[in-house]
Amino acid sequence: EPEVTQTPSHQVTQMGQEVILRCVPISNHLYFYWYRQILGQKVEFLVSFYNNEISEKSEIFDDQFSVERPDGSNFTLKIRSTKLEDSAMYFCASTGGQRETQYFGPGTRLLVL
Amino acid sequence: SQKIEQNSEALNIQEGKTATLTCNYTNYSPAYLQWYRQDPGRGPVFLLLIRENEKEKRKERLKVTFDTTLKQSLFHITASQPADSATYLCALLSYNTDKLIFGTGTRLQVFP
Numbered sequence: 001e002p003e004v005t006q007t008p009s010h011q012v013t014q015m016g017q018e019v020i021l022r023c024v025p026i027s028n029h030l031y032f033y034w035y036r037q038i039l040g041q042k043v044e045f046l047v048s049f050y051n052n053e054i055s056e057k058s059e060i061f062d063d064q065f066s067v068e069r070p071d072g073s074n075f076t077l078k079i080r081s082t083k084l085e086d087s088a089m090y091f092c093a094s095t096g097g098q099r100e101t102q103y104f105g106p107g108t109r110l111l112v113l
Numbered sequence: 114s115q116k117i118e119q120n121s122e123a124l125n126i127q128e129g130k131t132a133t134l135t136c137n138y139t140n141y142s143p144a145y146l147q148w149y150r151q152d153p154g155r156g157p158v159f160l161l162l163i164r165e166n167e168k169e170k171r172k173e174r175l176k177v178t179f180d181t182t183l184k185q186s187l188f189h190i191t192a193s194q195p196a197d198s199a200t201y202l203c204a205l206l207s208y209n210t211d212k213l214i215f216g217t218g219t220r221l222q223v224f225p
Contacts, residue, residue, distance in 0.1 A: 004156075031211060043202065043215040044156060056212055092158045093213075100145055100206070102213055104156035 002026040004105035006092050013022045013082055021077045021108045023092030032075045033093040033102060034067065036060070043091065049075065082112045115140045117216040119203055125222045126193055134188040134219045136203030141214070143205035146179055146186050151200045151218065160201075161188075193223045 005024045013019050014099045017105050034046040047057040049067050075094075079086055089109050093102040120135035136146070144165055149157035163170045163179045163186070170177045176189040190197050203216040 033211065033213075035213075040218045043204075043213075045212040045214070048211040050222075056210060058212070089154075089156075099211060101147065101159050101162055102211075103150075103159060107154070107156045109154070 004094055004103055006105040006108050007012075007051060008108060009106065010109045010111075012113065015024055015084055015112055016081050019079050019082055019110060021079075021090050023075045023077075023105055024073050025092065025094030026103060027073070029094035029096050029103075031055075031095045031099055032067075032069070034077045034097075035091045035104075036088040037091065037107075038072055038088045041070075044076075054107070059071075079110075082110075084112050086110060087112045115214065116205060117141070117205060117214060119201075119216040119219045120216070121219055122146060123220045123222065125224065128194060128223055128225050130193055132190040132197070132221055132223070133204075134195050134201050134221070136186040136188070136216055138184050141184070141205060142207060145206045146174075146177075146207045147204045147206065147213070148177060148186075148188050149202040149204060149215075151202055153200075157202055157204075157215075191222075193221075195223045195225055197221060198223050 007022045032049045037043045043102045047061045064080045089107040091107045092105040095102045116139045118137045144156045146161045147162045161177045163177045174191045178187045200218040200220045202218045204213045
């Protein structure tokens with residue numbers, strides 16, 4: 001069964017450094033998402049992406065964040081200058097044309113020191 | 114403000130019994146309500162979706178009900194097994210948005 005994949009599984013970085021989290025959505029899906037989950041808290045929406053554009057973003061998704069689909073398969077989340085409070089699990093998700101069900105990847109655990 | 118509450122942080126039941134988890138929401142008109150399973154350190158795994166005009170959905174040992182008047186969904190796992198032990202997340206999706214809103218989850222522990 002097709003799956004969303006994410007790399008790396010873990011990333012440790014120093015505060016102020018840039019990180020890029022990578023995702024390969026399910027191949028025939030058209031809509032892509034990033035969510036995050038701070039330890040012990042609920043899963044929170046960051047951004048949705050369709051047709052090479054951001055379609056919706058949350059208040060968390062400020063100027064330090066950006067997303068890109070650099071080729072036909074990858075979908076990336078960049079954090080330009082990481083802060084301690086960016087430490088979280090970051091999940092990529094994708095969905096097809098019906099947009100009812102989002103399928104999540106296994107996540108990248110980001111730790112900012 | 115919009116709120117999604119799942120009945121308890123943790124639920125412990127004996128193997129073979131039916132687990133019932135509750136999701137209540139306020140100030141929200143969802144088009145779809147979804148249940149996900151999340152294991153520690155892993156991403157949410159989709160289980161079931163129910164639409165606003167549906168009352169009940171079943172899939173194998175899982176059953177979801179949706180009452181838009183009460184603003185509540187119940188999620189049942191019948192004949193529970195230790196392998197069902199996980200956190201179960203309720204998530205809402207409205208029309209004209211792709212933003213899934215998640216509850217905090219209920220951690221289910223099934224004891225042999």
